[in-house]
Every structure is written in C-alpha cells, then in structure tokens.
Amino acid sequence: MVETTSLKGMYDRLPGEFSAWRALIDVVEQTAREFGFREINTPAVERTELYRVKSGEELLEQTYSFEDRGGREVTLTPEQTPTRARIVQQRKDLSTPIKWVDTSKRWRYENVQKGRDREFFQTDIDIFGIESVAADAEVIACGATIYQKLGVEDSVEFLINDRNLLESILQAEGVENTQATMEVIDDKEKLEEAEFRTALTESGLSAEQAELVDDLTDISGPITEAIDELEAIAPDDPAAQTAVDRMASLADHLDAYDVAQMCNLDLSIVRGLAYYTGLVFEAFDTRGELRALFGGGRYDELVGLFGDQDVPAVGFAFGYSTTRELLKREGVWSEETVSTDVYVATVSESVRDVGVELATDLRAEGLTVETDLADRNLGSQFGYADGINATYAIVVGERDLENDEVTLRDMASGDEENVPVDDLVEIVGDRV
RNA sequence: UCCGGGCUGGGGUAGUGGUAUCCUUUGGCCCUGUGGCGGCCAAGACGUGGGUUCAAUUCCCGCGCCCGGACCCA
Numbered sequence: 001m002v003e004t005t006s007l008k009g010m011y012d013r014l015p016g017e018f019s020a021w022r023a024l025i026d027v028v029e030q031t032a033r034e035f036g037f038r039e040i041n042t043p044a045v046e047r048t049e050l051y052r053v054k055s056g057e058e059l060l061e062q063t064y065s066f067e068d069r070g071g072r073e074v075t076l077t078p079e080q081t082p083t084r085a086r087i088v089q090q091r092k093d094l095s096t097p098i099k100w101v102d103t104s105k106r107w108r109y110e111n112v113q114k115g116r117d118r119e120f121f122q123t124d125i126d127i128f129g130i131e132s133v134a135a136d137a138e139v140i141a142c143g144a145t146i147y148q149k150l151g152v153e154d155s156v157e158f159l160i161n162d163r164n165l166l167e168s169i170l171q172a173e174g175v176e177n178t179q180a181t182m183e184v185i186d187d188k189e190k191l192e193e194a195e196f197r198t199a200l201t202e203s204g205l206s207a208e209q210a211e212l213v214d215d216l217t218d219i220s221g222p223i224t225e226a227i228d229e230l231e232a233i234a235p236d237d238p239a240a241q242t243a244v245d246r247m248a249s250l251a252d253h254l255d256a257y258d259v260a261q262m263c264n265l266d267l268s269i270v271r272g273l274a275y276y277t278g279l280v281f282e283a284f285d286t287r288g289e290l291r292a293l294f295g296g297g298r299y300d301e302l303v304g305l306f307g308d309q310d311v312p313a314v315g316f317a318f319g320y321s322t323t324r325e326l327l328k329r330e331g332v333w334s335e336e337t338v339s340t341d342v343y344v345a346t347v348s349e350s351v352r353d354v355g356v357e358l359a360t361d362l363r364a365e366g367l368t369v370e371t372d373l374a375d376r377n378l379g380s381q382f383g384y385a386d387g388i389n390a391t392y393a394i395v396v397g398e399r400d401l402e403n404d405e406v407t408l409r410d411m412a413s414g415d416e417e418n419v420p421v422d423d424l425v426e427i428v429g430d431r432v
Numbered sequence: 433u434c435c436g437g438g439c440u441g442g443g444g445u446a447g448u449g450g451u452a453u454c455c456u457u458u459g460g461c462c463c464u465g466u467g468g469c470g471g472c473c474a475a476g477a478c479g480u481g482g483g484u485u486c487a488a489u490u491c492c493c494g495c496g497c498c499c500g501g502a503c504c505c506a
Contacts, residue, residue: 005479008497055506062505079506106506111433114500273506317506347465380460382467397465409466416466 009118020334021121021320024327025103027149028123028318035142037101037125042083044105048073050082053305054275062110076107079317080124081302088128089307096129115291115321126315131300133246136279137253139296139314143283144259146318152330156293158259159266160223160250160281163297164243165230166216166267172237173212177204185217186270217268223251226265250279275299279314285326293322341367341432343385343411347378347397355396358406358424365429385411392428 006012013021029039048065064076077083080102088098103123112118125142127135140158147156166185170178180203188196193214200210212233219229227248234244247265254260271280280297284290296316303311327333342362346355352372359369370388372381378395385393395407405418408427419427 005497051506058504059506081506108505110505111503112498113502116505272504275506345466349464377464378466379463380467384467386467393467395465399465407465411467414467 007118009112009116011117011119015338019338021324023334024150024320024324025121025123028146029101029103031146031149032101032123032125032142035099035138035145037099037142040100040102041104042077042080042087042102044077045074046077046083046086048075050086050306051075051078054082054085054302062108064107064109077104078106078108080104080106080122081126081299081315081317082306084124084126084128085303085306085313088303088311088313089309092309094129097135098128099126100128101125115319115325117321121320123318123320124315125296125318126313128303128311128313130314131298131312133249134253135314136298137250137257139316140250140254140263140281141257141259143281143294143296143316143318144257144262147262147283148259150323150327151332152326153262155286155326155330156262156283157286158263158281158283159220159269160247160263160279161265161267161269162243162247162250162279163270163276164278165240165247166213166270168237168239168243169216169235170209170213172235172240173209175205175209180204181213182270185213185268186272188217188268217266220264220266220268222261223247223263223265224255224260227251230265230267271295271297273297275302277301281316285322289329290322290325293326294318337389339368340370340385340388340390341392342369342428343381343388343390343393344369344371345378345381345385345393345395346372347395347399349375351396351398351401354401355394358394358396358421361425362428365425367428367432391432394424394428 033039045068048060048063051060051063059078060075063078066074068074084100088094101123103121105119106122107119108116109118110116125139127139140160144153144156144158147153163182166182167178170181175181181200184196184199184203187199191199197207197210197214200213201207205213216230216233219226219233221229227244230247231244234240251260251263251265254263269280269282271282276297277300278298280295282295283293285293294316296314298312298314300312301310303309303313324333342359344355344359344362346352355371359371362369370385370390372384376384382393390411393409393411395409397407400406400418401421403418404421406421406424407416408419408424409416
C-alpha cells in the first residue's frame, strides 16, 4: 500500500469545495481586470539566489529548496514579488504603468497553523514604474473593491499609513535611530501603554518624544477626518509636511474611488517587511476577530536590488485564508456544491446517440451538460442528475421521439412538458 | 524549534486487554420511461513503529498526522 494522504499543509480540494474557491478567485481576478491589471503567468520554480537577494538565508530555511538534476539550486516560489522584480528589471521595454495580476500557488516550508499552509494560493496585484499617489490609491481601491463585490464591505476596514510620515516626523523631532523606534511601534498593539512608552524611551526617545509618538500612533479613524488631526499635531517641517500632504492627497483619491469610507488612517501600521518605503496598508475584519486579511504597500527600492534599473512599485499579495473565514462567518461563502444546467437522460441504448447530439447542441450554447456514461436505468439516472444538482433533465426515449419530441423536466418542481426536439436548445437556453 | 489537545471505515460515531456498534456515504438490486422516500445486499476503520502481555485498537514510549497556540511570517 502506498501512503495516500497528501503532504502536511497541502490539501486536495474536490469539486464541491473548489467550486467555492473558484467563485472567490474569480471575483478577485475580475476586479483586478476591471482596473486594467493584466494577467501574467510565471514559473513555479526559480533560482534560489533570487530569494537570497531579498530575504537572506533565514527565510530560505522556510522554503522548498533543492538541487535539480542539473546541479542548480532551485526553490519553489514562496512569493511572486522577486519574480516580478526580476522580470521588470530584465525587460526594459515594458511601458509604464506595468499593472499585473496573477493567482497561483506558493510554497513555504514552515509550521502549519490556522491560515498558514505549506501550499497556498495567492493573488499578486502590483503597479510597477509609477511612484504617484494615484498609483497608491488605485492599488488600495482595487483591494477595497474586491470586498465591495463580495458584499462584505461593511465588515472590512483598511488601515493605512505611510512610513515617510513617521520617519519624517521622528527626524524633525531629532530622533536618530528611527529604525529602532519603528520596530517598537510595530509591536504597539501587543503592549500596554506604559510598556510602549518604556520601549520607546529604550529605543532612544526622550519622554516628550515618546509621548508624541504615542499620540501620533493613537490617531485612527476615517482617513478623511484623521488627516485634520494629523495636520494639527505634525511638526512644522518641510519633509513632514510633504508626507502629510501626500496622505491628504491619498485620502482625496480614495474618496474619488468611493472607497474612503473603508479606509482608516493608523500610524501604528508599520508592517515588519523591511522593503516597504512609503505607503503601507493592511485590511482587517472590523470585528477584530480575524487575522489580517492581507497587506501591501510601496516598495520603490526592491526592483533595484535585481539590477541597475530602479523601478518604483506598489502592490499587495492577496492571501485567501482569512478572507475565506470572513466570508464563511458572514454567510457568503458560496455553497460547496457542484451545479449542472442540464442532465440528458436516455431511456435505452438505442437513443444514446440522440442524447449525445442534444447535449452537444446545448453545450454549444455554453451550458453545463451531462449524459449517462454508465448505461444506468432511468431511475438511477435521475438519482445522478439530482446528485449533480441539475436544473433540468431531458428524457430522451423512443416514445417521445416518434413525435419528434423529448421530455423536459424541471428538477426542482418535477414539472414536465414535451418539447419538440428542434426547439429544445432555444427553449432551454432561454430559461437557464 | 517550542507548548497544549487529539487520532476507530470516505465523513460522523459506539466500544473493548481476546480485532469493533450505529448513522451517513459509495456501488448493486427491488425498478430497461421518471430522482430526492423505503427495503435488501455489498464495500469500507482501530495513524505508525517499538515496549509490556498468552493476547494490544485498548496500557506505556517514540514518530507521523490533525486542531489550536508561541516564535516567525517574504
């Protein structure tokens, strides 16, 4: 006997379950397409060095890395950003903005936990080559629109920050080791206020500076309103004002996209990733029960790590795990069932060809149609039709065919009617 | 890497130091022109290795896997 279970953290998704996944992925991808993000497709395996550049050895230990038969060090893609950076660096001919979307598998060799599998789907949505606030806004708007389309926008909020805001304010206040302070801010939600203040002073801030940081990072609320609060507190410093102005502009843009109501300013959002250079954002469930839905931001220096061309970028990676939990909680995770438009039942072997021909005609209309493949009796065929949730069944038998008719049965009501064979496609097509 | 809980047919369960109950599922038949109901038949399980024992699915240990968490999270 061979071991028939799948590997740890990797899952078989059968038709019922995957139909619900497909529906969600379709919404995400369709939204991106409507914003003009173009679908790409890239290798599942890359040279290991691609990840060494950005992530270092420590994260490489959490990848599926191995030597291929040619002696090359290769890695199953744990994320797509390095791949995209490589392509953008290599292809100097691409016109900007470069707007890409892709949904594919990622692999990470790490401990399995709720929401953390070893193989998972991720949709990457990025804009390369544009450093404008308009691009920042478009990426956030695309993410927010996904939740609008899913019908759960009231359950989702985006927390938005700009690293340059904090950075410039800290510098204006004379803080030297801003990096250490940012790390403390990143941990703010895990700490009590006193602990937070203490940690800030340990990172090199004075008590007054720590208080300012505490006040700044306490600012939260609808982005269009929080801007006023921010402007009132922010120091009179050119760099800080520039950052504040950019955030105000972002708020205006988000309002134009009609997603500002889903967006809150929160200066405590730092995101651990070292490569973010400006905008950072995370999407959360408003009830605060779930982990972050996804996060993203601006990373203007990453592409430059892969060559001599500097290309600004902004985007996010959409993981499905938390969003799936949210949709289940909100009762909008699509039914985990397969659906079928028409099942063509054949009474006997002699009319099977007629059934297949009718099925072929119906499929030409784009309908999902099945026929009997097992030579089952009619009763069993109806049982099967029921099992695949057929909307209609068509009974093909000699008795009706003598009148050039077939029986059209509504599977839900059981109502039946005879329809001319020649009119079947039109009649069914109109109803489905 | 660490901490806690758990593993009995595909799914859900009962139970026991002498190999297992029921429900569901799946296939067949009752029923070669009508499904969801019903009846009959069949298929299918003690995660794995070792230890204790006359005998282990049951007790003990390791491992694996599952669930949750810490760390980490590109």
